[in-house]
Amino acid sequence: MHALSTFIDGLSGLSARGWELLQPALSELAYKKNDYLLKTGQVCDALFFISRGYCRAFYDKDGQEINTDFFFENEIATSINSFGQGVPSVFSIQACENLSVVRFDKRRLFEAAAQSTEIETLGRKCLQRIAAKQEKHAAMFKIMNATERYAYMTAHFPEILQRVSLTQLSSYLGLARETLSRIRAKR
Amino acid sequence: MHALSTFIDGLSGLSARGWELLQPALSELAYKKNDYLLKTGQVCDALFFISRGYCRAFYDKDGQEINTDFFFENEIATSINSFGQGVPSVFSIQACENLSVVRFDKRRLFEAAAQSTEIETLGRKCLQRIAAKQEKHAAMFKIMNATERYAYMTAHFPEILQRVSLTQLSSYLGLARETLSRIRAKR
DNA sequence: GTTATTTTGTGACATTCGTCACAGCCGGAT
């Protein structure tokens, strides 16, 4: 739980009472590599705080898997659309390594938030961070070409480069594996 | 203000007291076509609820303007990164038509939220909607090619097609104006 | 240590897309 409390302190913090109210919503879970945290078609009823390992969100386009996101330690993995609107998720979330997570149960989280403004604020800040990540990521595709996108990733998210295979990374950057390989070959 | 109250009711609603607390944060403003709501480099200290007209967010890539977003009636326009983190915005927001907006002042909004959980909840729901929009939009670039992106827009956001010129739309879809013109020519 | 399996690199070629140039069209201003 230590990683989680550091994460929460970085957002807006919680009083002792806030923590107490939050407890019923939390559970520590372990996933094995390739296990699913969420499958396409399911309604996402939880947030997953990643404490160790990493996972990916991917979309199945007639048999071909396209990665739409990666979640590393101290990030929240979820489908915003599914979680927020209560609709089936259009993508899956799968562990890429053995994974330790803290699961936030949606129903219990909302109950806790209803009793404590602190927790409501925490949820807002968390969403703010997710929205900001998506805003930047969406802009990347409009502003940059393939070479620039790769350079941007190496400059701003070197961790992803180190831990994710190029095969997995290519679809996240919106290009073919071979193209990414050739971009890297040019210096 | 009627459009705003309908919008808020659609999120989570507000009691009479909530409305009263929110008032000091709100101001009705009019922008003329081509006026700026936010300029690159400024810190965004407000949310803009669009009640009439529409505006665009665009990034300046060495002289060339690239549209990253459009905001129509009953949407919230802002830079999440700048507003949330208090950092200078990397893009501008500009009126594409004469515009009527309700401005939410950041400082006063936070004061109101501190006094009322309702308003805090409203902020969270609003962010949730923005995050969901970005999540879908970012996925579009990874999952679809140019032709599919255009077809997706016509199917899901016909309003944008009707009101935004193809010249403006092309950069939003991540392609050259001429390419969009040719995609349309093929049936 | 050896064998599978996965990952990465590379060549050949087709397709898509961007860039430049120019023409036609439309609407607003005078």
Next chain:
DNA sequence: ATCCGGCTGTGACGAATGTCACAAAATAAC
């Protein structure tokens, strides 16, 4: 009516990217 500016379409051509095929390298499994 005329002019002007912005928007859209189109041709020509080169650059970028995708696809298919296969080999080399790295990693995992036994």
